Amino acid sequence: MADMPTDFWGGWIAVITVVSLAALCWFVFSIYFAANGQDEGEAQVWDETLGEGSNPAPMWWFWLILSLMVFSVIYLILYPGLGSYSGVLKWSQGGRLDESFASYREQFGEVRQSIAKATLESLQEDPAIMASARRVFDRKCGICHGSDARGQASRFPDLMDEAWQWGGDVAQIEKTIRSGRQAVMVGWQAVLGDDGVKQLARYVRELGQGGQTKDDDPGKTSYQQFCVACHGVTGEGNIMLGAPSLVDDVWLYGDSAEDIEQTIALGRNGFMPAFNDRLDDTQVRMLLAWLTRIQ
Amino acid sequence: MSAKNENPKSEFYHDRVVTALVMLAIVWAVLGMAAGVYVAAELVWPTLDFGEPWLSFGRLRTVHTNVVIFGFGVSALMGTAFYSVQRTCHVPLFLPRLAWFVCIAWQIILLLGGLSLLAGITSGKEYAELEWPFDIAIALVWVCFGIIFFGTIAQRKIKPIYVSNWFYGGLIIVITMIHVVNSLAMPATLFKSYSLFAGAQDAILQWWYGHNAVGFLLTGGFLGMMYYFLPKQAERPIWSYRLSIIAFWAFTYSYIWAGPHHLHYSAIPEWVQSLAVVMSLILLAPSWATMINGIMTVSGAWQKLRTDPALKFIVLSLAFYGLATFEGPMMAIKSVNVVSHFTDWTIGHVHSGALGWNALITFGTFYFLVPRLVGRELYSVRLANIHFWLALAGTMLYVLAMWGAGVSQGLLWLSLDEFGELRYSFRDIMASMPPYYLLRLVAGLIFLSGAILMTFNLFKTISGARTIQVRPPAVRGAGASV
Ligand code: HEC
Ligand code: HEC
Ligand code: HEM
Ligand code: HEM
Numbered sequence: 145m146a147d148m149p150t151d152f153w154g155g156w157i158a159v160i161t162v163v164s165l166a167a168l169c170w171f172v173f174s175i176y177f178a179a180n181g182q183d184e185g186e187a188q189v190w191d192e193t194l195g196e197g198s199n200p201a202p203m204w205w206f207w208l209i210l211s212l213m214v215f216s217v218i219y220l221i222l223y224p225g226l227g228s229y230s231g232v233l234k235w236s237q238g239g240r241l242d243e244s245f246a247s248y249r250e251q252f253g254e255v256r257q258s259i260a261k262a263t264l265e266s267l268q269e270d271p272a273i274m275a276s277a278r279r280v281f282d283r284k285c286g287i288c289h290g291s292d293a294r295g296q297a298s299r300f301p302d303l304m305d306e307a308w309q310w311g312g313d314v315a316q317i318e319k320t321i322r323s324g325r326q327a328v329m330v331g332w333q334a335v336l337g338d339d340g341v342k343q344l345a346r347y348v349r350e351l352g353q354g355g356q357t358k359d360d361d362p363g364k365t366s367y368q369q370f371c372v373a374c375h376g377v378t379g380e381g382n383i384m385l386g387a388p389s390l391v392d393d394v395w396l397y398g399d400s401a402e403d404i405e406q407t408i409a410l411g412r413n414g415f416m417p418a419f420n421d422r423l424d425d426t427q428v429r430m431l432l433a434w435l436t437r438i439q
Numbered sequence: 440m441s442a443k444n445e446n447p448k449s450e451f452y453h454d455r456v457v458t459a460l461v462m463l464a465i466v467w468a469v470l471g472m473a474a475g476v477y478v479a480a481e482l483v484w485p486t487l488d489f490g491e492p493w494l495s496f497g498r499l500r501t502v503h504t505n506v507v508i509f510g511f512g513v514s515a516l517m518g519t520a521f522y523s524v525q526r527t528c529h530v531p532l533f534l535p536r537l538a539w540f541v542c543i544a545w546q547i548i549l550l551l552g553g554l555s556l557l558a559g560i561t562s563g564k565e566y567a568e569l570e571w572p573f574d575i576a577i578a579l580v581w582v583c584f585g586i587i588f589f590g591t592i593a594q595r596k597i598k599p600i601y602v603s604n605w606f607y608g609g610l611i612i613v614i615t616m617i618h619v620v621n622s623l624a625m626p627a628t629l630f631k632s633y634s635l636f637a638g639a640q641d642a643i644l645q646w647w648y649g650h651n652a653v654g655f656l657l658t659g660g661f662l663g664m665m666y667y668f669l670p671k672q673a674e675r676p677i678w679s680y681r682l683s684i685i686a687f688w689a690f691t692y693s694y695i696w697a698g699p700h701h702l703h704y705s706a707i708p709e710w711v712q713s714l715a716v717v718m719s720l721i722l723l724a725p726s727w728a729t730m731i732n733g734i735m736t737v738s739g740a741w742q743k744l745r746t747d748p749a750l751k752f753i754v755l756s757l758a759f760y761g762l763a764t765f766e767g768p769m770m771a772i773k774s775v776n777v778v779s780h781f782t783d784w785t786i787g788h789v790h791s792g793a794l795g796w797n798a799l800i801t802f803g804t805f806y807f808l809v810p811r812l813v814g815r816e817l818y819s820v821r822l823a824n825i826h827f828w829l830a831l832a833g834t835m836l837y838v839l840a841m842w843g844a845g846v847s848q849g850l851l852w853l854s855l856d857e858f859g860e861l862r863y864s865f866r867d868i869m870a871s872m873p874p875y876y877l878l879r880l881v882a883g884l885i886f887l888s889g890a891i892l893m894t895f896n897l898f899k900t901i902s903g904a905r906t907i908q909v910r911p912p913a914v915r916g917a918g919a920s921v
Binding site for chain 1: 671
């Protein structure tokens with residue numbers, strides 16, 4: 145009993161349990177088989193017709209409580225219940241868990257090994273595996289990215305489109321899933337001021353829509369001054385930093401002027417949690433196959 | 440009612456406070472069940488909260504449980520305890536003014552407490568959500584309740600204490616105790632406090648509280664009601680004195696240990712869980728002892744069932760009591776709990792007890808009690824009979840819908856596909872729930888409409904009348920102490 149400083153209490157718990165159960169047994173049986181004291185003298189009446197009859201408990205009820213008591217005694221001999229006594233079966237919650245892991249491995253170990261090692265193409269060809277992968281995605285990722293992986297506007301990226309903020313290679317996606325990603329885009333309100341933000345946002349928006357931008361555009365000047373480091377000279381982005389491309393007209397946080405102004409003024413800090421400890425190799429492999437499948 | 444052998448020297452019984460508590464209980468019943476229906480609807484159409492925080496599921500659900508248990512349940516228990524303790528002791532209430540204080544203070548706590556829950560103020564402990572100022576007030580009211588109750592018993596004119604009073608007494612002592620211990624907290628502001636307990640200790644304590652609130656309030660308290668009103672209504676003595684003694688002590692003993700069956704396979708020690716399994720199983724025996732005792736009491740008076748709606752309600756409630764107390768021990772077995780925990784099965788179990796047992800026995804008791812309090816016939820027996828069928832249908836439908844939903848959830852959560860992955864995601868399973876939830880909503884509406892019929896019927900019975908004045912009768916029987 146690891147939760148107690150000494151074994152002292154374990155003994156007490158056992159004693160209290162056994163003695164009180166025995167006392168309950170004795171009490172039940174003594175009343176059950178007692179001579180009927182109620183019959184002597186006039187029966188007590190509490191309120192008009194309200195009184196107490198002296199019928200004995202039916203026999204089947206007696207057998208019911210007796211068998212429950214016997215069951216309890218056997219249960220407490222077999223399982224850990226009496227303080228620190230661990231029971232004849234040496235059953236424990238941790239042991240139960242190990243057991244069910246072991247039987248899980250026995251049943252599924254082989255097929256899961258083979259999935260973890262298989263090529264993505266071969267997994268993608270098996271509709272049963274793809275269906276299973278979809279459910280893994282739904283369970284682990286769907287809450288944010290949606291069960292169809294189409295994302296949620298302005299919150300969670302669409303994983304079915306061509307644009308990959310952190311890279312679309314299998315290795316890069318795997319890194320995203322296992323280690324998570326933390327995007328850092330600071331706010332520029334203080335540096336640019338309201339007008340500066342507006343001009344820059346207009347410029348970025350035009351860039352995204354593929355419009356021709358003029359060289360003397362004040363937006364372009366600030367872009368080149370502040371933004372190229374991460375988003376690149378032409379706005380192509382940088383997967384090392386998770387800085388998205390600004391020229392593909394795919395917008396994580398919306399494409400309206402207000403959305404873009406807000407991004408520039410206040411910054412964005414998208415966070416994708418790490419799943420390395422929450423998924424095993426098989427599940428990561430299934431997810432990779434599912435995310436990179438050709439639709 | 441027993442004008443013939445009244446004791447003219449005695450004071451009148453104090454029944455006006457009983458009438459008030461019964462009426463208030465009815466109002467809370469309708470409000471609380473309406474809240475239940477609303478949250479049931481939100482589970483079908485989640486947007487019904489209209490983006491208003493106070494209409495959200497989380498807040499209204501808490502309002503529902505608090506109003507039905509503490510508004511409806513406790514007001515009814517206080518009223519019936521005051522009524523029956525006077526009659527079984529042949530003395531008027533001890534400190535009747537204090538009884539009025541208890542009645543009114545309790546209603547104020549509920550009203551303000553309900554509003555605080557709507558405002559999102561909660562301590563986060565289930566069935567003990569109200570914050571610390573309320574907790575102090577609640578403790579005070581229960582202590583006063585105890586003073587009145589035990590004070591009345593102390594002055595009794597009949598030496599042996601009738602069995603209903605043991606159960607009411609157990610209710611008062613245990614609820615006061617578990618409420619105080621579980622609510623111990625360090626206040627931070629007027630509406631925020633931090634529990635003195637943390638982690639596994641907090642969990643064990645919370646369910647020691649939660650389970651014994653079910654045990655001594657929703658079960659023990661209502662058993663007190665049963666032991667007085669069922670034999671009164673059947674006009675026969677309770678069937679077996681011995682069964683009631685055994686039932687009381689075995690029940691009190693084993694309930695106290697059983698709380699951790701709410702925490703199977705969690706981080707609490709294994710021996711605590713095992714003892715909970717054992718004690719929950721033993722609990723079947725006293726529970727069924729009481730059921731047999733009640734049914735056998737009526738067994739000589741079956742013909743009354745045809746004409747007397749009040750008795751019908753009480754007998755049916757015993758059947759649901761038997762059902763819930765059979766199901767409970769089964770769910771307490773670990774391998775069953777693995778399926779039932781985290782599913783609507785629990786919700787079905789709760790309401791087979793709450794609707795089938797608590798609500799039905801209270802309805803039956805009120806149909807018996809209200810006409811007696813005002814000295815009139817029930818306004819409409821026909822309406823009461825209709826209510827009986829609505830209540831039965833509502834309860835059955837509710838419980839069946841939740842069993843269907845719960846068992847399918849329990850099995851679907853656990854099912855694996857050929858690669859060892861869960862076969863159904865949470866969303867898949869929730870997407871298959873609306874039919875069950877719709878059925879439960881319909882069940883709730885049926886049950887609620889029955890309760891509204893009863894409200895109409897009883898208010899008609901009361902309206903314009905005053906609580907009649909009754910004196911204790913002269914004491915008969917062996918144990919008379921005066
Ligand atoms: C330190 C690197 C860095 C710098 C400098 C930077 N950004 Fe970013 N930017 C990012 C990252 C990373 C993201 C992705 C944020 C996220 O995913 O939450 C981003 C996102 C954006 C977006 C949102 C894209 C979409 O799809 O919704 C816009 C617009 C943007 N940046 C514009 C700018 C502008 C204009 C500047 C110059 C003032 C700038 N950024 C400077 C790193 C940077
Ligand atoms: C708590 C919400 C959340 C969960 C759960 C989640 N993600 Fe993400 N994910 C995000 C966010 C937010 C981003 C965007 C990060 C950023 O702005 O850079 C993201 C980004 C990604 C990206 C990068 C997209 C790109 O364009 O490069 C991939 C791939 C991804 N998630 C896959 C997954 C997978 C697979 C799972 C399930 C195992 C998952 N996510 C679970 C929130 C989540
Ligand atoms: C012998 C009697 C009973 C036993 C052994 C018993 C046992 C149980 C068990 C095992 C659970 C499920 C715990 C879980 O998995 O989380 C439960 C839940 C519950 N039971 Fe019972 N039950 C009994 C009688 C009753 C009665 C008569 C009522 C009356 C209304 C009742 C009300 C509840 C409530 C409200 C819950 C839900 C608690 C929660 O999770 O919020 N039970 N009971
Ligand atoms: C019209 C009748 C009723 C309806 C429609 C109803 C509906 C509901 C709903 C929808 C929930 C939430 C379930 C969930 O979280 O999934 C709930 C919970 C609960 N209700 Fe009711 N209810 C009704 C009557 C009652 C009554 C009369 C009582 C008590 C005497 C009661 C006691 C409870 C309790 C204790 C819970 C919490 C259960 C738990 O946490 O496990 N209900 N009810």
